[in-house]
Amino acid sequence: MPTTSGPALPGPAASTAPLPAPAGPVVAALDIGGTKIAGALVDAGGRLLARAQRPTPAREDAETVLGAVGAVLAALAASPLWDAAGAVGIGSAGPVDAARGTVSPVNVPGWRDFPLVERVCRFAGDRPVTLVGDGVAMTAAEHWLGAARGHDNALGLVVSTGVGGGLVLGGRLHPGPTGNAGHLGHLSVELDGDPCACGGRGCVERIASGPHIARRALDGGWRPGPDGDASAAAVAGAARAGHPAALAAFERAARALAAGIAATAHLVEVDIAVVGGGVAGAGEVLFAPLRRALADYATLSFARGLTVVPAATGTDAGLLGAAAATRAA
Amino acid sequence: MPTTSGPALPGPAASTAPLPAPAGPVVAALDIGGTKIAGALVDAGGRLLARAQRPTPAREDAETVLGAVGAVLAALAASPLWDAAGAVGIGSAGPVDAARGTVSPVNVPGWRDFPLVERVCRFAGDRPVTLVGDGVAMTAAEHWLGAARGHDNALGLVVSTGVGGGLVLGGRLHPGPTGNAGHLGHLSVELDGDPCACGGRGCVERIASGPHIARRALDGGWRPGPDGDASAAAVAGAARAGHPAALAAFERAARALAAGIAATAHLVEVDIAVVGGGVAGAGEVLFAPLRRALADYATLSFARGLTVVPAATGTDAGLLGAAAATRAA
Numbered sequence: 001m002p003t004t005s006g007p008a009l010p011g012p013a014a015s016t017a018p019l020p021a022p023a024g025p026v027v028a029a030l031d032i033g034g035t036k037i038a039g040a041l042v043d044a045g046g047r048l049l050a051r052a053q054r055p056t057p058a059r060e061d062a063e064t065v066l067g068a069v070g071a072v073l074a075a076l077a078a079s080p081l082w083d084a085a086g087a088v089g090i091g092s093a094g095p096v097d098a099a100r101g102t103v104s105p106v107n108v109p110g111w112r113d114f115p116l117v118e119r120v121c122r123f124a125g126d127r128p129v130t131l132v133g134d135g136v137a138m139t140a141a142e143h144w145l146g147a148a149r150g151h152d153n154a155l156g157l158v159v160s161t162g163v164g165g166g167l168v169l170g171g172r173l174h175p176g177p178t179g180n181a182g183h184l185g186h187l188s189v190e191l192d193g194d195p196c197a198c199g200g201r202g203c204v205e206r207i208a209s210g211p212h213i214a215r216r217a218l219d220g221g222w223r224p225g226p227d228g229d230a231s232a233a234a235v236a237g238a239a240r241a242g243h244p245a246a247l248a249a250f251e252r253a254a255r256a257l258a259a260g261i262a263a264t265a266h267l268v269e270v271d272i273a274v275v276g277g278g279v280a281g282a283g284e285v286l287f288a289p290l291r292r293a294l295a296d297y298a299t300l301s302f303a304r305g306l307t308v309v310p311a312a313t314g315t316d317a318g319l320l321g322a323a324a325a326t327r328a329a
Numbered sequence: 330m331p332t333t334s335g336p337a338l339p340g341p342a343a344s345t346a347p348l349p350a351p352a353g354p355v356v357a358a359l360d361i362g363g364t365k366i367a368g369a370l371v372d373a374g375g376r377l378l379a380r381a382q383r384p385t386p387a388r389e390d391a392e393t394v395l396g397a398v399g400a401v402l403a404a405l406a407a408s409p410l411w412d413a414a415g416a417v418g419i420g421s422a423g424p425v426d427a428a429r430g431t432v433s434p435v436n437v438p439g440w441r442d443f444p445l446v447e448r449v450c451r452f453a454g455d456r457p458v459t460l461v462g463d464g465v466a467m468t469a470a471e472h473w474l475g476a477a478r479g480h481d482n483a484l485g486l487v488v489s490t491g492v493g494g495g496l497v498l499g500g501r502l503h504p505g506p507t508g509n510a511g512h513l514g515h516l517s518v519e520l521d522g523d524p525c526a527c528g529g530r531g532c533v534e535r536i537a538s539g540p541h542i543a544r545r546a547l548d549g550g551w552r553p554g555p556d557g558d559a560s561a562a563a564v565a566g567a568a569r570a571g572h573p574a575a576l577a578a579f580e581r582a583a584r585a586l587a588a589g590i591a592a593t594a595h596l597v598e599v600d601i602a603v604v605g606g607g608v609a610g611a612g613e614v615l616f617a618p619l620r621r622a623l624a625d626y627a628t629l630s631f632a633r634g635l636t637v638v639p640a641a642t643g644t645d646a647g648l649l650g651a652a653a654a655t656r657a658a
Contacts, residue, residue, distance in 0.1 A: 095630045104630070153506060167597070169503070176598030177482060178631040187592040188626050191518050191531075191584055199628040200591075202520075255520055262529075263516040263592055268496070269505030297517050299528040301424045301433070302507040 028085045031318030032092040034107030039072035042323035050079040062110045088129045089322035091137025098131045098179030132179040137321030139166025144324040146312035147274045155270045160277035163205040173328035189259040207256035220245030236282035258293030265303035276311025357414045360647030361421040363436030368401035371652035379408040391439045417458045418651035420466025427508030461508040466650030468495025473653040475641035476603045484599045489606035492534040502657035518588040536585035549574030565611035587622030594632035605640025
C-alpha cells in the first residue's frame with residue numbers, strides 16, 4: 001500500500017467469494033450508488049471472482065462514505081487475486097467529473113466535488129484508476145457482455161429513480177471528457193414542460209423516471225393497493241390489468257424516452273438502445289408503447305433501423321461496466 | 330481519366346482561378362446543394378487554388394444533375410494542379426448515406442439513393458472519395474479554420490431553409506456510419522408539437538428554420554414591407570426595430586435551438602456550438618436570446634461551460650469542409 005497523506009482507508013475485511021482461476025487479466029471494479037457500494041475482482045471473461053459490498057452511509061459526512069469504499073476495497077485486497085489486479089474501474093452515481101477525478105452523487109450530499117479518484121489511488125498503489133458515471137458503466141457492460149454486444153454504435157439507458165445513460169460510438173465506449181456522455185435524462189422534450197429538479201424544463205427524467213410515472217398515474221386517478229405500494233412497479237402491475245391511468249403514465253414515459261432515444265440516433269447514429277434499470281422491469285408495459293413511439297420520432301432514413309431492447313447484464317451491470325471502463329480508458 | 334462503364338461525364342470546361350503555389354497536399358472538394366454545385370482544389374492551408382461552379386439543375390433527371398457535377402469536376406481537372414490532388418471530398422445536401430455512397434437531397438428529387446460516390450470515382454481514378462452531409466462538412470470547416478478551432482468537442486449548426494449540423498468528438502470529425510451525425514434539425518423538443526415534414530413532431534427545424542421563423546412572425550401579425558420580402562432576414566430587420574411578433578419568432582427559434590444544443594451537450598459533452606447558415610446572419614437578434622435560453626436548458630454541471638458563437642468560415646464553408654473531411658476519413 002502506498003504512503004498516504006490523508007486519513008487511511010480501513011484495513012482488510014471479510015466476505016470474498018470462492019476463487020475460480022481467472023481467465024486473462026483481472027481488474028478491480030467499484031459500483032458506487034446511493035444505497036450500496038459494491039466491489040469485485042473481474043476477469044477478462046466477465047466473471048466476478050471476488051465480491052464485497054457495504055451499505056452506502058449516504059447521509060453521513062464525506063470521510064464516513066469514503067470509509068465504506070475503503071472497507072469494500074480492503075475486502076477485495078484480502079483476496080489472493082488482488083495482487084493480480086492491474087487496474088481499478090469505478091462506476092459512480094453522478095454527476096461525476098472524470099477529468100478532475102471527482103464525484104458529486106445527487107443522493108450522497110456529503111460528497112460534493114469529492115476527489116474520489118485521488119483517494120482510491122492511495123489504496124490502489126500504482127494501478128491506474130478509471131472513473132465513469134453509472135449510466136456509462138451500464139452501457140460498457142451491455143456492450144461487453146449484454147444486449148449491445150456486437151453493436152458499434154449503441155445507447156445504454158438506465159430508467160430508475162432517475163434516467164441516465166451512456167454511449168458506444170465507433171465500437172468504443174464514449175464517456176466524454178468528464179465521463180457523463182449519454183446522459184439522456186436531462187434532454188428537454190417539452191420546451192414549455194414542467195420544471196425539472198435540474199433547473200431545466202420538460203426533461204425526459206421529469207416524465208419517464210419511476211417516481212414521475214407513479215406521480216402521473218396517481219394524478220390520473222390510479223390508487224395503490226392494500227399494501228400501499230405506490231412505486232412504478234405497482235403502476236406497471238395496474239397497467240397490465242388494464243388501468244387507464246396506469247397505462248397512460250407508461251405511454252407518456254414511453255413517448256419521452258422515444259423522443260430522447262430518437263434524438264440520440266439523429267445526433268450520433270446509434271442503431272440500438274438498451275434499456276435497463278428498475279422501470280425497464282415493467283417489460284412490455286413499457287417496451288410496447290416505446291417501440292410504437294419510436295416510429296413517430298426516429299424519422300430520418302439513417303435512424304429507421306433503430307431497435308430498442310431490454311438490458312441483459314442484470315444486477316452486476318455496474319460492476320461489469322466499471323471493469324470494462326478500465327479497458328476503454 | 331479512368332475507363333467508365335456508364336455515361337461519361339462531360340469533358341473539361343473553363344473558369345479556374347489564378348494559381349498560387351499550393352501549401353502541402355491538395356485535395357478536390359465538391360459542395361453540392363439544391364441551388365449550386367461548387368468545386369475547388371484546396372491546399373493544406375485551406376486556400377482555394379482553383380474554383381468552378383454550376384447551377385444545380387434541381388428539377389431535372391438524375392443524369393442531368395450528375396452532368397453539372399461532371400462539368401465542375403472537369404473544370405477542376407483542367408487545372409494544372411489537378412494531377413496533384415490526392416483525394417476528393419464531397420459535402421452534399423442530405424440525407425446522405427456515406428456507408429453506401431449514395432445521396433437523396435430533399436431539394437433534388439431526381440436523386441434518390443443516387444450512387445454519387447461510385448459515379449465520382451469513375452472521374453477521380455484512384456483517388457479516394459469521401460462523402461459527408463453538408464452539416465458535417467460545415468462543422469469540419471469550422472473545426473479546421475473557423476470558430477471551433479482548438480475545440481476537441483464541438484457542434485456545428487447550419488440554420489437556413491432547414492436545420493442541420495455536425496459533430497467533432499475527441500478532436501476528430503464524427504460523421505457517424507452514414508455521414509449524418511449531428512443532424513440537430515429533427516430532434517423533437519415538443520413531444521406534442523406541430524407535425525414536421527419528416528414525419529415527427531415538434532422538431533427543432535419546425536420551429537427554428539428560416540421559413541418557420543417567418544411563418545411565426547406572420548402568424549403573430551408582422552407584415553413584410555413594400556418590397557414584399559417575407560424572409561427570416563426581413564423578420565430579423567423588424568426584430569431589430571422592435572416589432573413584437575418578429576422578436577417573439579426569434580425568441581421561440583432561439584429556445585428550440587437552445588434545447589437542441591443543450592441536448593447535444595448533455596449527450597456528447599460538446600463545449601462549443603458554432604451556428605452558421607442564413608438565419609445566423611440575424612446576429613444578436615438570434616444570439617442574445619439563444620445564449621439566455623441555453624442557461625435554461627444546459628443545466629448539468631458538465632454542460633455549464635458551453636458557449637455559442639457565430640460561424641467564421643463564410644460562404645466557402647462547404648468546400649473547406651469537404652476538403653477537411655478527406656483528412657478525417
